Amino acid sequence: MEDRKYTILLADDEKEIVDLLSLYLENAGFSVIGVFNGKEAFDVLCRKDAFIDAAVLDIMMPGMDGYTLVRKIRETSNMPILILSARSDDSGKILGLDLGADDYITKPFNPLEITARVQAQLRRYYRLNAPAAQAQERITAGGLVLDRASCTLTKNGREIPLTAIEYRILCLLMENRGRVFTKSRIYEHVWGGDFYESDDNTVMVHISKLRDKIEDDPRNPVYLKTVRGLGYRFEKEK
Amino acid sequence: MEDRKYTILLADDEKEIVDLLSLYLENAGFSVIGVFNGKEAFDVLCRKDAFIDAAVLDIMMPGMDGYTLVRKIRETSNMPILILSARSDDSGKILGLDLGADDYITKPFNPLEITARVQAQLRRYYRLNAPAAQAQERITAGGLVLDRASCTLTKNGREIPLTAIEYRILCLLMENRGRVFTKSRIYEHVWGGDFYESDDNTVMVHISKLRDKIEDDPRNPVYLKTVRGLGYRFEKEK
DNA sequence: CGCAGCCTTAAAATTACCTTAAAAAATGCC
DNA sequence: GGCATTTTTTAAGGTAATTTTAAGGCTGCG
Structure with a gap:
């Protein structure tokens, strides 16, 4: 374990539980932020000045239930x-x-x-979650440089204007160089929500536009490859 | 691709528990290796041909108890x-x-x-743990390397182009090396939907094409074997 | 030897993909 | 708020690749 003090967000509508658990967690060396409903818990999580290391949440809470909060x-x-949770049924677990959720403990x-x-x-x-997992700000492939801090793409030193969706698709594929993504997976990552058959064509149009912008010869793509029947892949650099 | 099959090591001296849990885990899409004592469990973990993704271990086992095994x-x-564990005392947990251990569940x-x-x-x-995920996305057999992230097959370092169906068949068989699949099972896994007599030939054509691509001598296949009257099997590596 | 099962090959059929443009929606500016 | 511009989505024609179907031949087993 690292030396710093970890902060636990503890949310339960029963004040006695919050108090009791706080005691034990603090005794174990943690810093505890205790709240009594889901909304408060969410507000704490949105605050920039409080970094939460782990959350211990009750399910049945006013303001926002635990399931919603987990999501x-x-x-x-x-x-x-x-x-x-006081619920002992397995379906809730x-x-x-x-x-x-990573764990589920029934009361008492x-x-x-x-x-x-x-x-x-x-x-x-x-x-x-080692420091190695730290996100790279720049991803380079051939003459392409994707800068995720500024959300820009440059090709051979010159900026290529991308629309938001183009940028997001390229980001996904370059972050996962070499990995094949189905059209539906791309859709879910970039647009969120459920994929329907008709969205197939939407994805393809954007891929086509993206190729126009990044490839020397869009009809014979070098970076953004099609794996027919399976999906698309941003080529790993050689 | 994201849908590979995980392997679970399940160790418990009660055979009924191993059988029951195997059923549920297999039904959930896992591959299960069940053993009945701690020594066997440890032996499985030392084997090179079986990569275990997670372990479910009983505490009270002959040969090596669960605590020792965890350590x-x-x-x-x-x-x-x-x-x-059948133990309900908290100190054991x-x-x-x-x-x-990452989790502790009391029987029943x-x-x-x-x-x-x-x-x-x-x-x-x-x-x-992304690096661990990537390590498992390759399956090696002789000079063949199937990479499930990039959906590619290489033979002796050179990429072999596969069609989507070929890739899917090969994936299925290599993921289940040594196991015989009937033509109908292959059909159901690769195409989904119901198998009809006429689909027999479709499967055979693809198998034949796949052999052309992966075997040194397709008429005397070394990897992709026919089990006459039963189906096909990707040979376990020697 | 007969026959079922399997293999191979090629042609017919189908599909996945690409591109382009128009319609619809969103955005930004005055 | 209105309007011009940009972006996104939808529609549709075309094509190369893949898949399926058909059929002759081979192999192994009873």
Whole structure:
């Protein structure tokens, strides 16, 4: 474990639970931000001045239930999430885990166990989420340079104007150089939401436009390759 | 591509549990290696031909108890580990988690919950640990290397162009090396939908084309074998 | 030896993909 | 808010590649 003090977001509408668990977690060396409903929890997460290392969330909360909160957190973060609930049915457990929670503990619980599980999750998180995972700001391929800080593409030193969608597609494919993406996967990543057959053509049009912009000969692409029947791939550089 | 099959090591001295859980995990799309004591489990982990994505281990096992096994696994691997135990005392749980287990589930349990927890652990593991994910996206057999990220096949370092259907058939068979697939099973996996008699020949044509591409002598195939009356099998590597 | 199962090859059929332009929607400026 | 501009989506024609179908021949087994 690193030396710094980790901050845990603890959200439960039962004040006694928040107080009790806070005690144990603080005793174990954590810093705890305790709140009593889902909305507050979400607000804490949106604040820039409080970095949360892990969340311990009750399911049944006013303002925003735990499931919704898990989903929202997962849109932007990989932080460990542990769910607490008085529900003992398994379908609720499975739903929580499917939504992206990392653990699910039913009440009543032993606070020491919660503490151990939080520690285990954080240990794992910081072991696996190495500094090497730090995002590169620039991705280079041949004469192309994608700058993700400024959201620009340059080819041989000259900026190529991209539309938002073109940029997002290229970003996805260049970040995952070599990997084949189906049209539906591209759609889901770039547009979000569900893919329908008719969206096929939309993706293809954008791919075509992107090729016009980045390839020397768009009809014989060097970077943005088609894998017929499977999808598209940004070529790994040689 | 993202849909490869994960392999779970399942170790418990109660055969009924191994059988039951295997059923559920296999139904969820996992490949399961079931063993009945700690020593066997450790032996499986030392084998080079079986890459284990996650382990589900009982604590009280002959040959090597679960705690020892967790410690040994953690010496060399970050794979997700889930512990099963009849013990309900919390100190055992906490010890397991401190040793490096990622989850601890007390018996009796719902197999669906175990499955969901395995899935959650794997999801997290491969989201946070990208290099590990990539290592497993290649399957090697002799001079053949199937790369499932880029959807390419290379033979002795040179890329062999495959059509989408050829690629899918080969993927299926190489992922399940050694296993016989009937023509109808191949059809259902690769094409989806129902198999009719007339599709027999379609499958055979593709197999023939695939042999042309991957075998040194397609008429005397070394990799892609026919099991007369039963189906086809990609030979296990020697 | 007969026959079912399998293999191979080539032609017919189908499909996936590409491009282009028009319609629709979104954005930015005055 | 109106309007010009830009972006995105939809529609449609064309083509190369892939897939399916058909059919002759080979192989292994009872």
